[in-house]
Amino acid sequence: MVKIKLLILLTCIITITSSCNNSEKNAPPNVILILTDDQGWGDLSISGNTNLETPNIDRLAETGVTFDRFYVSPVCSPTRAELLTGRYHPRGGVYSTSAGGERLDLDETTMADIFKTAGYATAAYGKWHNGMQPPYHPNARGFDDFYGFCSGHWGNYFSPMLEHNGEIVKGNGFVVDDFTERGMEFIEKNKNRPFFLYLPYNTPHSPMQVPYRWWNKFENKELEMLHHEPETEDIVFTRAALAMCENIDWNVGRIVEKVDELGLAENTIIIYLSDNGPNSWRWNAGMKGRKGSTDEGGVRSPMFMKWEGVLPSGKKIDKIAGSIDLLPTLADLAGINFQPEKTLDGISLKPLLTEGKPEWKERLLFSHWSGRTSVRSQQFRLDNEGKLFDMESDPGQYEDVSDKFSEISTQLLQAKRNWESEVLSELPETDDRTFTIGHPDFPFTQIPARDGIAHGNIQRSNRFPNDSFFTNWKSTDDSITWEAEVLSGGSFEVEIYYTCPSKDAGSTIELSYAGEKLTGKIYEPHNPPLLGMEHDRVKRMESYVKNFKPMKMGTIHLKKGRGVLTLKAKEIPGKEAMDFRLIMLKRL
Template identity: 65%
Template sequence: MRLGQLLWLLFFTLILASCKSDEVDQSEGRSKPNIILIMTDDQGWGDLGINGNSDLSTPNIDRLTREGARFERFFVSPVCSPTRAELLTGRYAVRGGVYSTSAGGERLDLDETTIAEVFKEAGYRTAAYGKWHNGMQPPYHPNARGFDDFYGFCSGHWGDYFSPMLERNNEIVEGEGFLVDDLTEKGLSFIEANKDQPFFLYLPYNTPHSPMQVPDEWWSKFEDKKLDSLYQNPEMQDMAFTRAAYAMCENIDWNVGRLMTKLEELGMLENTIVLYLSDNGPNGWRWNGGMRGRKGSTDEGGVRSPLAIQWKGQIEAGTAIPQIASTPDLLPTLADLAGIPLETNKALDGKSLKPLLLKEEREWPERLLVSHWGNQTSVRSQDFRLDHEDRLYHIPSDPGQQVDVSEDYVAIKEKLLAKKKEWIASVLVELPENDTRTFTIGHPDFANTQIPARDGQAHGTIQRSNRWPNDSFFTNWTSTEDKITWEVEVLQAGKYEVEIYYTCAEENMAPIMRLSLGNASLSGPVDLPHNPPLEGMEYDRVPRGESYVKDFRPFTLGTIDLEKGVGTLSLEATQIPGNQAIDFRLMTLRRLEK
């Protein structure tokens, strides 16, 4: 063969190799596993049949654990928003500024990298359908934290589960039917639309958080049911509340089954990782495996959650993992399973659980996990828990934390005490004493900003409809000296159209409302009566502790020119012709020009 022919042959060989390499790369791109992450709200570890509760049936969730991996000792935070922040970032919640469940304390700091941003950067389509609870106004909004599509609510809880007011990508919309069913429908559509490309689907369901609303078809089974699996102190248990919670859990299980059926129909089970967990312990005293504590507690029962992870063909069916793990582990684990390089701007507190899931290592280092909420901090080793009062318990033999074994395990107690002291000094210290963050208006990439009653401060006679700010409204506005204020920062100057969601009886027509910020102000009358009754009680299976709701409707107050900067946004009633001004639920400010 001549030299020229040899060079041409070599050239074509390299071209073919390059094309084959491209095909491999493209194939590998298509083979990235999809992720479906399901998180329930206030469902305890004991609210599943697989964990020994004989009073309810959860076959679809149970099947996830049987056909995948089951973590026997998985821990979350004692309440909603911190767990969600840890899931999003792989870091302890207080590092990201999350210290409360409302009024701004639920917001995740803007310098944190989220799991959605990680997967979106890797080419995934991302969506979140349900309860967000880590900030509402952009750039705290889920659409600004890596999620391409969002449907649900950003507050800590919601007052109506049947076709309620929700939002889709920061626009107010009306829900379609029972909320968990509706969220699942959105998830099914997302799966169908993205079946040919990798996706990350986050489904933070809103149940069994109160109010205890569930359709008749689920409630009928439990309304008069005798319960056999009881809390260790049965006199503390609210049986009606428990029955409603179980009905909601069976509805969740049905929706999990719908998701798994869709994956099976599309032939996607082998290329989809499905996770299931809850955000904290049960929201009532009910059977929970004899553990001490419930939602809000750093004891075992307040922070232990189910965790099932299924990945057909990769994770061996029936895998039981006894090693302790916690919410911050999920981000590094999923990135590792998906083969995504994990580059965040801050060090993670979690670690990848892939070696346990795929049985790649026999040795696993000892870990100490910290649970914190309010003034409670506890530490968990593989077998022991140091509670917030520094008592030591051997959990395998004493899940109810009845016997303090400090004197029997002095060295272990000293180790856990040292961890607690170190955590408080190095992690908790990152949380500022005072929250100086403002509520943002007019993010350059988002025309619409929602300013709810939840985030406002009432002055004068104005009262909140409930002591829990989430989903509340302001009422009893009887004086022109009264006002509602928000500490805000306008991120981009411009002309903003203002809509106020209100109610006002005809006999109180027409109060003059005035909105002001700095040198800008806007006034106008509320001249259309709208006085719907309180709603929600007709759907509640047991009396609620949260606010009832109304059918609040918007009216356009007008437009206001806002300058960039920080200030106090104030809403006043300068004239009150009747007994009171409006009931206030929400205000939206839409930028009309850039």
């Protein structure tokens, strides 16, 4: 796998056309890419929503360029894969949002790889969601610094357990504020050299947690604008989402203010977008669909790009574009010439950004998720069922005009079949990728409950795996397993993150892999309460969490190769062994 990655980097012939002194006027531009999570196109006041105020994000549009018809994937991890690679997400092996299906294939080159090779400092702070264990980890995908979490969602937004470059740490305050602080420190630290800062915020994704500073305004607010089918809307959920969006806006303002304060505005590109449609039925300009849907409302995202003094202020572009276009566009704007080994699906939008009347060919964009595919042309959308809609006269997708425009309908149906035949064929029928352990270049490997398979009585704390833990561990016949692969053999210090009431203390736990075994006894009780409900503004559907305690089990020697990593109890003196959250392996 390491050889594959090195090969990709070597085959990308990358040059940069200007000086690397960030203080010079002709220096390569910095890039700040802000991605929100589950924020719909309509969740901004610039979109016409009077329920909330987002002045800082609005100002990006007013002083920069707006892409009025910009499309992402219906859910989180696919959009992240597409913007990082410039390629449709099935090509990169992303087919799910958890349990390994969110991982980006190792032979894909990321935007961070390209900018890092061009001499940029690179960092990502927030929700990664494209793989946890190196070499899927952001530190192995071109990012010098990473702070946040790698799962698809998190269970606590107030000073939670996070990671910094693979090592478990405790967050500092509300997560989006915390990620922004890290971003501001990174900008300050790298003000004299080109940098690429990726801020993948994790809100307004549920659970719906937001500080009182933002919630107080919305808790009892009468909403002026509702979903076009108001009986479907959960008003309290909408209020929480809007409060979270106003918090995002405040943090965007802090980033812009830091750039201005350091005198970097004329040499910094700032991009703002969301990863899919809204995560509830709320006002979204009457568009059909929400998160998870391949209809317009599920995949249309706000997208603003500002580069003071270079890109025109207030320009609105009506040509369709998408997340697959960000990598080639930003590389083009930065003057980075690269020759990727794999063909990009995206194209550079630089002519639309910088030219008055550029020549521009008609194109098609494809949205795919969970067996559904839709096709967007400049004027029409062919939905998953083969119905055709004129998006200019019917943006809500009410009238099927496939009979009226039969030729166009036939063309788009064929384009859809061709795309599915080509792109979806790159996804294997079964995912034989393992959960990797012991990458030689990275000291830490996290093996979470999220990726494990429970056997016997053991149950997952919630059907959504990302922030879940295992419980109901009652028998020595019970076990948790992971299909694993040790990339480089050696000795590893093992910690498990557990909870256990005093009446059940004393269980002996065994970790085994390929004939090697390590046992440890849970001597110290640790029985914290479930957390999350005290901060939730709406009852969540995800798992509640706990403050799990790390316990050093000892050292295990692992040989290179594939096998099954197994955690089981050899002795259970009480009713249950423990509740389990995470194994941390540290190379010695």
